[in-house]
Amino acid sequence: MTEAVSRPTLEAVAARAGVSRATVSRVVNGGDGVREPLAERVRRAVEELGYVPNQAARSLVTRRHDAVAVVIAEPESRVFADPFFALQLRGISKELTAHDNQLVLLLTEGRADHARVARYLAGGHVDGALVFSLHLDDPLPGLIHDAGVPTVFGGRPGWGEDARAADPGVVYVDCDNRGGARAAVRHLLDLGRRRVAHITGALDQTSAADRLDGYRDVMADVLGESDPRLVVESDFTPAGGERAMRELLDRCPDVDAVFAANDLTALGALRVLRASGRRVPEDVAVVGFDDMVPVTEQTDPPLTTVRQDIEEMGRLMARLLLQGLSEDRDRQRPTAGGPGSPASAVILPTTLIRRASA
Amino acid sequence: MTEAVSRPTLEAVAARAGVSRATVSRVVNGGDGVREPLAERVRRAVEELGYVPNQAARSLVTRRHDAVAVVIAEPESRVFADPFFALQLRGISKELTAHDNQLVLLLTEGRADHARVARYLAGGHVDGALVFSLHLDDPLPGLIHDAGVPTVFGGRPGWGEDARAADPGVVYVDCDNRGGARAAVRHLLDLGRRRVAHITGALDQTSAADRLDGYRDVMADVLGESDPRLVVESDFTPAGGERAMRELLDRCPDVDAVFAANDLTALGALRVLRASGRRVPEDVAVVGFDDMVPVTEQTDPPLTTVRQDIEEMGRLMARLLLQGLSEDRDRQRPTAGGPGSPASAVILPTTLIRRASA
DNA sequence: TTGAAAGCGCTAACAT
């Protein structure tokens, strides 16, 4: 264990430079209003002593932390098996870093942790929060709201239209799940497929629900009523995809296309299709969602999918939050949301990426 | 954006409960030395006001933060494509949470970020640091040492025996890379294979170097001098594994076994082997390293590999750090390392997991 | 432009 020494204070720097603490403080924080020769002396003293401001003391008076919490609420930790979160984190980290903010990661392993997270957020450790992967009945939004921390959600929060209307200040970033799903299904129909199935994601998440809606939109539009047996519920994992695909082959052996709720699910489906002797795309065409390149380019055959720019979503969430924070500071009052406030939802577009699987 | 309100202070709670700030402080921090009726009154006041202690103020006086930085120094962000980090993070997060510590994640996207990280660590935001994925010429250990933050490294730091000797306080957790590699290669030889190749990891990391050493140990032992063309340098990624395997087939078409530096590499190798028409394990046996179950169980054929308990490593790193911190506090002085100090290296065992690929 | 001084909210001696 490396040693931890007590660091010099403003006071020490001031003494060394022969000025007051106030002057040192000014220099350290941008230094306007301090004449050059003096400022230089202070800078040298800072350098010589290796002075680094004590953040706790600073926060105590400024009430800023330059830190943002990232809350990932994935009970049955799919969290990291899925590159999805990783990519968002990357985007967030980049944006925060660019604005000299720190990232405090709060992983919740289930209900038990919610109180802890709420307490932390209420504790005023961070200036704001970025929250992911909410589920329908998640108590977190309520707790976070009560904690009074400016928050941006990743993905449309799912606590119902009523609550949504009651709290118009909610800000979130999402991709056009429904539109992307429509494009995928339309593509399959354009290919001449008629028995187009859908393996859903975890339906307690809005992304999964929205993709299902998109699928239904197009099926209903083009084919009139669609066969409900063609929809199998799953959970965004490869194993779930396998299970679902098996069930699908069982109930509808004549299926000729599958739209999977994400690439990981498609991966599982592909495996089962191959094992069952079906050729992709000749017998069954497959489309995924997300476009995790390491996955989609290396499946056999390479996966046609709906791309969303996940890293950009992360970056955008962070940007929105920081922007909101600085606006709050400018007007000395937190934003309450409402019509005049920053966009309360940013929906990123999706693109269909054609590869060999459909 | 949700609103942010100004929270009640100790003072307010004290007023409401009709006691002094000190008493409230005592109750809030465990409450020994306060008689029950009073304590109860305080607790009620806390409850009614929704009081949450201001962490900045507390840290200012206690010099504790109950927060630990996790530094992941992976320049060319393989960071999240590889479940490895994710698993470690999980372990760390669990352990920290159990001890009411927060996790501050510092991702570095290259050299440029090192100064920032160093500044942050020196800024006294966190009580300690957990540092991963160092490379041979990494300046980070030096910077961290200068910052004077208690640190535990993940994986044997690689800055040479000299520096290592100069700083005996270095603590790290690693798995028995060399021993694991030996077991893998011995297994292949036991299978009767004689042209056993090794696809290395990124050799600027000690884990890769140690696995290579293990391979060489056994090859030299059993076969005497081994053919250097059987070793191909790679980088721990699937794409790297593919490249390396192609090169290997090129130079040694008679190869009958491959020990890959990790599972991801093995994945790439398997693909190339299949594409080349070789059967696994009949023509070429393959062994990986790590045992990322989602990968190893779903390759075709399932991958024989050397298991290390990655999550446990993370947990252990955190535990070691927290332990060191509390000891430091007990003796009022940071640990300087040395013989009397806590274990300076914990090496976790590895196990060979036999599946179908070898 | 610079300095003096008053806190920010909390803990920890020290009194009582």
Place this chain on the structure above:
DNA sequence: ATGTTAGCGCTTTCAA
């Protein structure tokens, strides 16, 4: 057992 008080290191009026 409880209260009083003195800071922790910093920013920020307010005077000079």
